[in-house]
Amino acid sequence: MSLSDFFINYSDEQTCKAFFKSRRELYGISCEHCGSLHLSWNEKESRWRCRECNFATGLKQGTVRKIQI
């Protein structure tokens, strides 16, 4: 897929998010805090939440943020 195809196919934010989500899930997601493989997708936050430690993992790699509870 070329870059222009990407923008044609993923022009709106929702579609773009869905694309990144499916890509990440394809390669497998683990919690970067505790290493758990039990993560739940949080639609409202558009990120995964670790079921063990509640660490949040964002859609884009390298943009993982720790959230204080």
Ligand SMILES: [Zn+2]
């Ligand atoms: Zn965790």
